[in-house]
Amino acid sequence: MVAGKMTRRERERQQHISHILGVAEGMFAEKGFFQTTMRQIARKAEFALGTIYAHFRSKRRLYEKVIETQTVGLVDFVIQEMASRSSPRDQIEKFIQSKMAFLHRNRSFLRMYVAELDAPRLDSGQVLPKAARESYDSLLHHLRDVIRLGIKEGSLKSMNPDVLARTIDGLTTAVAVSWLRLRTWPPVEAETRVATELLLRGAAVRPQERDLA
Amino acid sequence: MVAGKMTRRERERQQHISHILGVAEGMFAEKGFFQTTMRQIARKAEFALGTIYAHFRSKRRLYEKVIETQTVGLVDFVIQEMASRSSPRDQIEKFIQSKMAFLHRNRSFLRMYVAELDAPRLDSGQVLPKAARESYDSLLHHLRDVIRLGIKEGSLKSMNPDVLARTIDGLTTAVAVSWLRLRTWPPVEAETRVATELLLRGAAVRPQERDLA
Amino acid sequence: MVAGKMTRRERERQQHISHILGVAEGMFAEKGFFQTTMRQIARKAEFALGTIYAHFRSKRRLYEKVIETQTVGLVDFVIQEMASRSSPRDQIEKFIQSKMAFLHRNRSFLRMYVAELDAPRLDSGQVLPKAARESYDSLLHHLRDVIRLGIKEGSLKSMNPDVLARTIDGLTTAVAVSWLRLRTWPPVEAETRVATELLLRGAAVRPQERDLA
Amino acid sequence: MVAGKMTRRERERQQHISHILGVAEGMFAEKGFFQTTMRQIARKAEFALGTIYAHFRSKRRLYEKVIETQTVGLVDFVIQEMASRSSPRDQIEKFIQSKMAFLHRNRSFLRMYVAELDAPRLDSGQVLPKAARESYDSLLHHLRDVIRLGIKEGSLKSMNPDVLARTIDGLTTAVAVSWLRLRTWPPVEAETRVATELLLRGAAVRPQERDLA
DNA sequence: TATGAATGAGTATTCATTCAT
DNA sequence: AATGAATGAATACTCATTCAT
The missing domain is CATH 1.10.357.10 (Tetracycline Repressor, domain 2)
Known part of the structure; x- marks a missing residue:
């Protein structure tokens, strides 16, 4: 959690996670849970679908986060x-x-x-x-x-x-x-x-x- | 609209519609729009799937009604x-x-x-x-x-x-x-x-x- | 087949059949067999669905006729x-x-x-x-x-x-x-x-x- | 488009697409557009239904291709x-x-x-x-x-x-x-x-x- | 004969999730 | 970690056909 202690890898990882969370928030807010697809989130976040899943176990989990x-x-x-x-x-x-x-x-x-x-x-x-x-x-x-x-x-x-x-x-x-x-x-x-x-x-x-x- | 003037057919039709509306209300309330399926509604209402659609053009329409x-x-x-x-x-x-x-x-x-x-x-x-x-x-x-x-x-x-x-x-x-x-x-x-x-x-x-x- | 010998019933029956055939021809020609529904034909012919079936055993049969x-x-x-x-x-x-x-x-x-x-x-x-x-x-x-x-x-x-x-x-x-x-x-x-x-x-x-x- | 420049992934992708097209051609020819189902095509092509859709947006699109x-x-x-x-x-x-x-x-x-x-x-x-x-x-x-x-x-x-x-x-x-x-x-x-x-x-x-x- | 409500099998399509690379 | 092709269960909706009145 302490930025100074992070390796570059870890730092980037956190950035990616934040980025995805931000994108997801916007989409969930706009269209609701059921009408937002993981693919849409991935596309907007400019990550591959698998990458989203690498960070959040499931759509539900992402929503909760x-x-x-x-x-x-x-x-x-x-x-x-x-x-x-x-x-x-x-x-x-x-x-x-x-x-x-x-x-x-x-x-x-x-x-x-x-x-x-x-x-x-x-x-x-x-x-x-x-x-x-x-x-x-x-x-x-x-x-x-x-x-x-x-x-x-x-x-x-x-x-x-x-x-x-x-x-x-x-x-x-x-x-x-x-x-x-x-x-x-x-x-x-x-x-x-x-x-x-x-x-x-x-x-x-x-x-x-x-x-x- | 005047019950006395209805044929039996029409009377029954209205009853069926009311019945379906009642069942649908319960299910939508319980599980929400997206997690309620038309099949579930049909099953619970004891009508065939097609019958539900015969009375309400779509899931959305039913919900709205x-x-x-x-x-x-x-x-x-x-x-x-x-x-x-x-x-x-x-x-x-x-x-x-x-x-x-x-x-x-x-x-x-x-x-x-x-x-x-x-x-x-x-x-x-x-x-x-x-x-x-x-x-x-x-x-x-x-x-x-x-x-x-x-x-x-x-x-x-x-x-x-x-x-x-x-x-x-x-x-x-x-x-x-x-x-x-x-x-x-x-x-x-x-x-x-x-x-x-x-x-x-x-x-x-x-x-x-x-x-x- | 000889009109003069027909009862009114029979005469009307033949008229209805011809009428349905005519309507069906137009619709099949316009939209093809699969994209024409029996309901559409019934509606356009101004007969109830069941009536069409009373005259033609099936959609296929009607088409053939x-x-x-x-x-x-x-x-x-x-x-x-x-x-x-x-x-x-x-x-x-x-x-x-x-x-x-x-x-x-x-x-x-x-x-x-x-x-x-x-x-x-x-x-x-x-x-x-x-x-x-x-x-x-x-x-x-x-x-x-x-x-x-x-x-x-x-x-x-x-x-x-x-x-x-x-x-x-x-x-x-x-x-x-x-x-x-x-x-x-x-x-x-x-x-x-x-x-x-x-x-x-x-x-x-x-x-x-x-x-x- | 240049085969030599393709990654294996891309190469396989093209092969799969060709394969599906071939299967689809045979089935559409044999039974016509309406009487061929996407499931049948998928089964015959030995791909999952979703895979067909991943490559061709719709049945119509596949047919056109x-x-x-x-x-x-x-x-x-x-x-x-x-x-x-x-x-x-x-x-x-x-x-x-x-x-x-x-x-x-x-x-x-x-x-x-x-x-x-x-x-x-x-x-x-x-x-x-x-x-x-x-x-x-x-x-x-x-x-x-x-x-x-x-x-x-x-x-x-x-x-x-x-x-x-x-x-x-x-x-x-x-x-x-x-x-x-x-x-x-x-x-x-x-x-x-x-x-x-x-x-x-x-x-x-x-x-x-x-x-x- | 005419009606039209009811039926339910059948169909296209979507989408969360997995996994080999 | 990142990728994206593959999966297949799930779902809304259609439509030929039946049948009681």
Whole structure:
């Protein structure tokens, strides 16, 4: 893993693997798992078919690696961003902001991510790369712990922290997914602001409140 | 269309079509579009392969009919429920409640519905049965109009009604989707309550507020 | 067969059969045997599928009936025309003229006729409706007998009459077939003149001869 | 294309392709396009089904390649044979002789060749491999030019050279086609002699002429 | 006789995967 | 590691034919 210690062979190998992963991500995102063929990936990656198989045991495996890589990237980014704040409410805001920003940037991953919501469609039973799932679950656990803290310190309503975490996560996903249907890619800041506002303060007007927009 | 006027032949024909649609819905929901074969559907429906094709021109067509049928059912149900209330806020609540209730009941449709979020995966370009899409869009327009009214009468914050409608719709979907990952099918009432509370009043505690749960 | 003696039922039956034969001929000629479906024929004939089968045991049978009908028509016409002349050479000319005229008129039959040159393509073994074959063979036998007579009386060169009959028949067919490839349907008279001239007097110029055209 | 420069891989590849073409030719000739299945071809060629498709995009393509290959062979052979003579009449004789000899030798191609006379049956519209058609057309053009020359120098009657070329071509085809119906494969020399005699000098006896056979 | 729904064997084609070089 | 020819199971779809009404 440490580049400096690699032989040239090993270095090139890693480059090739990354290259293939990148190509595969684009194609899977664009056309979905079943409608992307290994041959297409090979052609686009400018490698022979056998070479792809030399690096990834199977199409399924390649797909998993793609998701895994991206998921870890997402989780790392979001956790790091959350760490830049201290109060639970700010951390939650950061969760929303950074997740949405990431998905906004990585349109192709967003596509695959949505596809994976539909777990059972691929193999029977298990949804997705265990590694990816575990990584993402750790993020949700982290969010839940932050929520728990917020409830304890009184800055959040006393709701079931698990449900709330799932809901916050779901809402951000849902908003991002709705982008996929739009003709134009909306500015992420505005969308984030609405989601955050909604989650923390709701859509309803309190007697004493005034316009927001 | 009028049952009384149908010949026996026509009556049976309709029954067979409904039967096949039902079987197909279950299988598509369970295993996804690509991993469901026409032969499997035929076998389970206890018809010959050719018979399925006699009623639905292609696998794709069959799939579309399934979604179309269910989508129209969902839209009709939700609009009818909303009509039972008058104030915008109550109507929004009804939207959330009835949509979630419908998806809670129709687990297999929920699966297909999610799959279809991921538009481009099937055809290139268009997502889904135009009929289904148009039906659903009319529901969203209705919701938007209600929101607009709520804003005008001052019971909702002044946000972009389109964005808000998309977000409310997305949130309910997101919550329902999250069910798919759980081991146990959660009671719909509790889930609905959280979603509604969140959307209308948010997760944050106001100074003067007390515990909710 | 005698219309006057038929019941209405029988009369209608015959009309339906003729109608179907006509439709089938057009379609077989246009698209060939394999690319014409029974359903298409039924649809175009405005009968139900089962009705076609009620009249013709199978697709093959229907096809044979079509060819049979037309072949008999061709043979009857040519023999009758030949009978209008007495000298062998005139009879041969009449054979060429009338056969070419018939094929010129019945473009769709011409197509099927050509297809049938390629005997083995349909069933293994036998080419075509025995009835049609026998009918056509009787025509060729007749032509051969005329040739024999011509040779005996010294107006034709002493060639093998069978080979010559086959060749004359083949030539007329060949010329007709060549029409199929042309953009415009050529006038039958000119074509016939060339074929006749060629067959009887050849393309070569004799010392004493002058231009023909 | 240069055998010496090929890698073993490429060399084998070409051999396999030739082998498949040979097998396919035999089967298409024997049973026709529609009644030959790709599986049969694969089985007979002792390759897996997929391998056939790896070399020929589709059944249609394979069929076209077969005809193309053979047509080019026929054209090359005939043109080369014609070139061995100088006078137009001798060249025409050579055309007849060599074309008939080729078809006599390549019975299976003869079958396919006939089938292709029936243009519209396969595709709608265009008949056959453009390459094959163009190749054959060039042969006919060549023949026409030779005829034109013969007319100019006075050794041929002054007929339309295009029509005459088509007719000569048609006659040779017609004779060859007639073989397909015979029980025994007739000696090519005798058949050729009749055809040539007929075309050049006709069947009719001139006053001063005597027996030929 | 006429109908048309039902049947199921048959077919072209695709594509993940293997393996000898 | 890289190559790409070969494999063959899998799959959507067609269509001649049957048969109950």
